[in-house]
Amino acid sequence: MSLVIRKYCSIVNACINVDGKTAFSDPEQDGFKKFIRAAYRHFETDYPKFFKMDSLSKLGFLSVEVLLKGESISGKYPIEKTGIILTNGSSSLQVDEKHWDTIRNREQYFPSPSNFVYTLPNIMAGEAAIRHEFRGENTVLISEGFDAELIFNITDLAFKTGSLESCICGWVEQYEDNYESLLFLVEQSGHENMVEKSEEDVIFEPSTLLKIYKQEL
Amino acid sequence: MEELIKKLKVEIIEVLNLEEMEPGDIDSDAALFGEGLGLDSIDALELIVLLEKNYGIKIEDPKDGRKIFFSIRTMAEFITENQK
Numbered sequence: 104m105s106l107v108i109r110k111y112c113s114i115v116n117a118c119i120n121v122d123g124k125t126a127f128s129d130p131e132q133d134g135f136k137k138f139i140r141a142a143y144r145h146f147e148t149d150y151p152k153f154f155k156m157d158s159l160s161k162l163g164f165l166s167v168e169v170l171l172k173g174e175s176i177s178g179k180y181p182i183e184k185t186g187i188i189l190t191n192g193s194s195s196l197q198v199d200e201k202h203w204d205t206i207r208n209r210e211q212y213f214p215s216p217s218n219f220v221y222t223l224p225n226i227m228a229g230e231a232a233i234r235h236e237f238r239g240e241n242t243v244l245i246s247e248g249f250d251a252e253l254i255f256n257i258t259d260l261a262f263k264t265g266s267l268e269s270c271i272c273g274w275v276e277q278y279e280d281n282y283e284s285l286l287f288l289v290e291q292s293g294h295e296n297m298v299e300k301s302e303e304d305v306i307f308e309p310s311t312l313l314k315i316y317k318q319e320l
Numbered sequence: 321m322e323e324l325i326k327k328l329k330v331e332i333i334e335v336l337n338l339e340e341m342e343p344g345d346i347d348s349d350a351a352l353f354g355e356g357l358g359l360d361s362i363d364a365l366e367l368i369v370l371l372e373k374n375y376g377i378k379i380e381d382p383k384d385g386r387k388i389f390f391s392i393r394t395m396a397e398f399i400t401e402n403q404k
Contacts (some may be wrong), residue, residue, distance in 0.1 A: 140339075151340070151358075154337045154338070154339045154340065155336070155337045155362075213369050213372065213373040214369070215335075215366065215369060216362050216365035216366050216369065217335075217336070217337070217362050217363070217365075217366050220362060
């Protein structure tokens with residue numbers, strides 16, 4: 104069994120790339136919040152709950168949305184065999200701090216329920232899973248930076264143990280105006296539901312992930 | 321009352337992140353939950369916090385929430401009756 108990257112999507116520096124080609128760019132937007140809102144509208148995403156998400160979930164959600172545009176994963180694979188495995192450096196620190204600000208002063212103790220529900224990075228994966236009805240492996244792991252070995256090992260293991268037949272995996276990092284995401288759509292080569300391997304498919308292995316991250320591929 | 325209703329609409333848009341809406345888009349008498357604004361259970365908790373934080377009113381019995389949060393107008397009437 105070999106795993107292939109069917110498609111990949113990155114969001115960094117006010118630019119969204121799909122398979123290395125620019126799908127949306129808006130360098131004039133000042134800061135993450137304005138950029139992500141402009142990108143949401145550009146891709147004509149109809150999901151009002153997006154606006155209620157914290158910034159990390161917005162980035163993860165939109166990354167998955169763009170990655171899966173035009174794909175029919177749920178039609179090809181059982182939903183319980185489709186998963187999402189993400190890695191991230193700052194966890195949910197930004198919304199954690201926002202929550203802390205609402206509870207640090209006992210005289211002004213007004214925790215916001217809508218902030219509190221996002222004080223876990225797993226919620227980002229959950230939002231995408233709810234939207235696309237993935238019911239397979241759903242994990243967010245914390246690492247200091249983009250870790251190709253980690254992403255590969257966890258995803259590869261999930262395929263080898265038979266837990267998954269398709270997976271969205273990668274890196275989604277956001278803290279204030281620093282943001283970066285790189286997601287891969289991974290499928291099994293030779294799987295009955297997978298269309299025949301094309302020249303554009305890339306072998307899913309750590310060195311390839313790193314090359315894509317460094318934009319060397 | 322109308323001033324309070326206008327203020328509530330602005331506050332609700334802010335705390336519930338209803339970024340696509342303007343105060344004028346919200347019907348003062350329309351249902352906030354269900355078919356109205358389509359708010360959810362987390363939004364309901366957020367409205368309870370809003371009443372306490374901005375108006376100093378604590379809802380003692382959560383069952384009262386259904387009546388109080390039916391619409392912007394019922395919220396405004398509750399605030400008017402209960403604000404010290």
